[in-house]
Amino acid sequence: MRMESLGMACVRGLSHHAGRVVLTDGGMGGRRIKAAVLLGAGLALGRRLKRESPENRGGILLPPGAGGTIANLACVLAGKTPVNLNFTSGRLAAESAVRQAGLKTVITARAMEERVGEHFPRTDRKLDLAVLLKEEKRAAVFWSLLAMVLPAGWLAALAGVSQEGGEREAGLLFTSGSTGEPKGVVLSHQNILSNLQQIEGALGKLKLASVLGCLPLFHSFGFTVTLWWPLCGGPGVVTYPSPLDPQALGEVIARHGVELVVTTPTFLRALMRRAGQEKLKNLRMVVTGAEKLPPSLKTEFEEKTGVRVYEGYGMTEAAPVVAVNTPEKGKEGSVGQPVDGMEVRTVDERTREVLPRGEAGILEFRGPNIFPGYLGRPDLTKKVLCDGWYHSADYGRVDGEGFLWIEGRRARFSKIGGEMVPHGVVEEELAKWCRRAGLGGEGHEIMVTAVEDEKKGESLVVLHAVDLDATAAEKVLREAGLPNLWIPRKFRRVEKIPLLASGKLDLAAARKMAQNP
Numbered sequence: 001m002r003m004e005s006l007g008m009a010c011v012r013g014l015s016h017h018a019g020r021v022v023l024t025d026g027g028m029g030g031r032r033i034k035a036a037v038l039l040g041a042g043l044a045l046g047r048r049l050k051r052e053s054p055e056n057r058g059g060i061l062l063p064p065g066a067g068g069t070i071a072n073l074a075c076v077l078a079g080k081t082p083v084n085l086n087f088t089s090g091r092l093a094a095e096s097a098v099r100q101a102g103l104k105t106v107i108t109a110r111a112m113e114e115r116v117g118e119h120f121p122r123t124d125r126k127l128d129l130a131v132l133l134k135e136e137k138r139a140a141v142f143w144s145l146l147a148m149v150l151p152a153g154w155l156a157a158l159a160g161v162s163q164e165g166g167e168r169e170a171g172l173l174f175t176s177g178s179t180g181e182p183k184g185v186v187l188s189h190q191n192i193l194s195n196l197q198q199i200e201g202a203l204g205k206l207k208l209a210s211v212l213g214c215l216p217l218f219h220s221f222g223f224t225v226t227l228w229w230p231l232c233g234g235p236g237v238v239t240y241p242s243p244l245d246p247q248a249l250g251e252v253i254a255r256h257g258v259e260l261v262v263t264t265p266t267f268l269r270a271l272m273r274r275a276g277q278e279k280l281k282n283l284r285m286v287v288t289g290a291e292k293l294p295p296s297l298k299t300e301f302e303e304k305t306g307v308r309v310y311e312g313y314g315m316t317e318a319a320p321v322v323a324v325n326t327p328e329k330g331k332e333g334s335v336g337q338p339v340d341g342m343e344v345r346t347v348d349e350r351t352r353e354v355l356p357r358g359e360a361g362i363l364e365f366r367g368p369n370i371f372p373g374y375l376g377r378p379d380l381t382k383k384v385l386c387d388g389w390y391h392s393a394d395y396g397r398v399d400g401e402g403f404l405w406i407e408g409r410r411a412r413f414s415k416i417g418g419e420m421v422p423h424g425v426v427e428e429e430l431a432k433w434c435r436r437a438g439l440g441g442e443g444h445e446i447m448v449t450a451v452e453d454e455k456k457g458e459s460l461v462v463l464h465a466v467d468l469d470a471t472a473a474e475k476v477l478r479e480a481g482l483p484n485l486w487i488p489r490k491f492r493r494v495e496k497i498p499l500l501a502s503g504k505l506d507l508a509a510a511r512k513m514a515q516n517p
Contacts, residue, residue, distance in 0.1 A: 005165030006189050006228065007076040009196075012152040013233035014039040019148070022230055024210075025066045026252035027241040033066055038231075040144025042073035043159045044136040049078045050160070057081040057172065059098065059106035059123060061116070063241035064213045064222060067129050071107045072217065072227060076170065079162050083172045084218040086182070087116050089500075093182055094121040097174045100184050100375055107132075165189025172375060173220055173316050184375025185220075185316045194368035195224055195319040196232055198339035202324050203260075208284060211260040213237040214249060220320035221289060225262050235260065243267045250275025259284040265293050266444060266499065268309070272301050280305045287312050287324060290504050292406065292424065295333075296435075311335050313406060317390055318342075319369040323404045334403040342367040344398050347391070360397040360407055364389045412507070414450040414458040416485050423448035426460065426477065426486055430468075433476045440466035444497040448488065449510040460488035461514035465496050490514075 014022065018036035025031040049058060058075045060082055062068035068084075075082035083101045085094050098106075104124045113120055133140070146155055156163055170189040174182035211230065215222030230237040238256045240249055243263065249271060252258070263271070265288050271280070286301070286309045293311040301309050312324035313335035322344075325336035338344050346361030347354055355361045366389045373381035384391045395413070396406045412423040426448045434440050445465045453459040462473070470491040477487045498509035 003164050003166045004189070004193060005076075005079075005162050005168075006170045006192055006232075007079065007161045008152075008156055008163045008165070009193055009232045010042070010073060010076060010228075011039065011156045011159075011161055013231055015147045015150070015152045015155055016233065020236070022236050023066060023069060024236065024238045024256050026238050026256060027063070027065050030256065031066065036144045036147040037140075038066075038070065038073065039147045040142070041070045041133060041136075041140045042077050043143040043147075043161075044139035045070060045074035045132055046077035046161075047139070047159065048132065048136055049074055049080060053080070053105050055080070055102070055104050056169075057083050057101050057103060059083050059085055059101070059103040059121075060217070061085045061087055061106050061108040061112055061120070062129065062217070063112070064215065064217055064226070064239045065241055066239070067109060068217050069227060069231070069237075069239070070133070071129055073231060077159070077161050081169050081172050084216070084223065085121060086174060086216070086218045087112065087119070088216070089182070091119040091121060093174075094119065096182055097121075097184070098123055100174075100182075101172055165193070167372065171223065173218065173223060175316055183377065183380060185371055186373060186375055187319050187371055191319045191369050191371055192224060192228060193232075194341065195321055195339075196229055196234070198341060198367075198369060199225065199229060199321055200234065201340045202321075202326055203285075206285065206327070208235045208260045210236045210238050210256065210258050211262065212249070212253060212258045213239040214241070214243045215262070216243075220316040221262055221314065224319055225321070244270075246270040246274040250279035253283065254279035257282060261286045263288060264290040264504065265297055266291070266504075268301060269297055272297075272304060277304050280307060283307045285310065285327075289314055289320075289335075294428075313404060315392065317371045317384070317392075318365060318367070319371065321369075322365060331399075331401070331403045334399070334405050336404065337402050338365075338398075338404060339367075339369075342369070344404060345389075346397055352391070358397060358399060360395060360405075363392045363394045363396045363404075363406075365392065366390065414460060416453075416458055416460070421460065421486050423450070423460070426462075426482065426488065429477055429480045429482065430462065430464075430473060433473070434466055434468060439468055444499060444505065447497045447505060447510055449507070449514045451490075451511070451514050459490065460486075461490040461492060462488045463492050463494050463497060463510060463513055465494055467493070 014035040020035050021032045022035040023033045058080045060071045072082045098121045106123045107127045107129055109129050167188045169186050170192055171187040173185045213226035238258050240252050289312045298309045310325040314320035314322045323336040323338045343366040345364050349362050370390045395408045408422045414421045430446050447463045449461050450458040498506035500506050
């Protein structure tokens with residue numbers, strides 16, 4: 001068990017290479033920040049928060065960048081839990097998170113307040129990060145100088161940084177709300193540090209110099225992979241405030257020599273189309289997660305850029321990395337082998353009986369990175385955690401070589417006439433037909449969801465942002481050999497398919513669209 005605190009791991013990681021550039025702020029003209037300077041700012045602000053904010057959690061509403069990094073670092077150095085609020089989900093979801101977390105204070109910036117506008121969540125106090133850093137400038141310089149000369153243990157002791165973490169809360173993330181109200185996922189110091197060690201075990205041998213940090217800090221991959229990994233001794237991070245500007249991201253990747261991009265297939269497709277081959281050719285590795293990587297996208301990206309794309313898998317409840325393909329160990333179509341210390345098994349959906357290895361079922365995971373439970377929801381925690389095993393919402397299997405295969409998400413299946421029908425299979429067949437017919441079908445332009453049906457339990461509904469003929473579509477699905485129960489009878493033209501800020505499908509919004517007359 002890892003008993004060290006996340007704050008202590010950051011002190012150790014940053015002070016050990018105090019002169020190294022650990023963060024390049026691509027959204028602020030490429031400002032390069034050395035480890036000692038970042039640590040000094042974090043320590044100065046952390047001590048300020050200790051004096052003025054007695055609560056155990058601190059709200060943060062900032063994009064990826066130097067500001068967001070310093071605010072999160074200051075919280076953990078002060079012994080507080082950083083809670084990064086989703087500023088894209090609307091006011092109700094953000095205020096639900098504020099309420100559940102008991103937040104009184106939120107650290108933000110004037111530009112963010114103006115950008116979020118009326119959707120900015122209400123809290124007792126808002127702190128402007130720029131003002132705080134200006135007021136703490138002299139203290140930050142003092143701690144930066146100490147970071148360059150003192151051993152990590154002495155520095156932490158002098159600054160009052162707790163050295164032990166263990167099972168105490170270190171992070172609080174809220175689920176994206178793709179299927180309902182956000183749930184608070186509590187992550188302990190052990191969870192986060194174990195996952196960082198697992199990530200290092202999978203990718204450390206590649207000696208990657210830099211990773212692109214553009215995923216939101218409220219997203220589990222943005223929180224662990226591109227925030228804490230660089231601060232705890234991983235590759236340097238090149239930040240940009242949003243993953244939604246592929247042209248600018250291409251410029252940042254090329255200008256600062258980014259070697260690793262961790263993203264979603266949705267964002268990768270936009271990057272490939274708008275950034276340009278020349279800007280991406282020096283990448284060493286791309287890892288996708290959060291949703292299934294379409295084989296056509298992988299092939300097209302690799303052919304156009306010469307850069308390999310590796311699929312991985314994770315979830316917020318696992319802090320988040322569970323498995324990843326690597327240049328050393330990979331298998332096309334799988335999401336890779338589980339990271340060190342992660343156990344995987346499949347169980348029957350109805351009985352939860354453990355199935356033989358290789359047999360598909362609901363995936364369950366156990367390891368040091370699995371969360372202890374949902375915030376204030378023992379009922380939900382009991383449903384998904386048993387003897388340390390996390391009962392996921394995904395169907396899959398583990399093959400004889402230990403590679404993990406994801407075959408669908410439970411929320412993306414419909415029970416029709418007693419049979420489980422996978423939405424993804426129907427979507428892929430429709431998308432292939434649209435591409436062949438020149439109708440589109442690239443990215444998220446077709447989505448299958450479901451509505452209640454009195455006779456069959458549920459019925460499929462196709463949401464499409466491209467023009468297609470329903471009769472022709474049904475014929476194509478029959479010719480593809482899909483069972484009759486799998487063929488949708490309802491098609492609805494929409495302006496665009498609903499997506500979350502993470503790039504994943506917004507399942508709840510899609511279902512509402514399908515239900516509207």
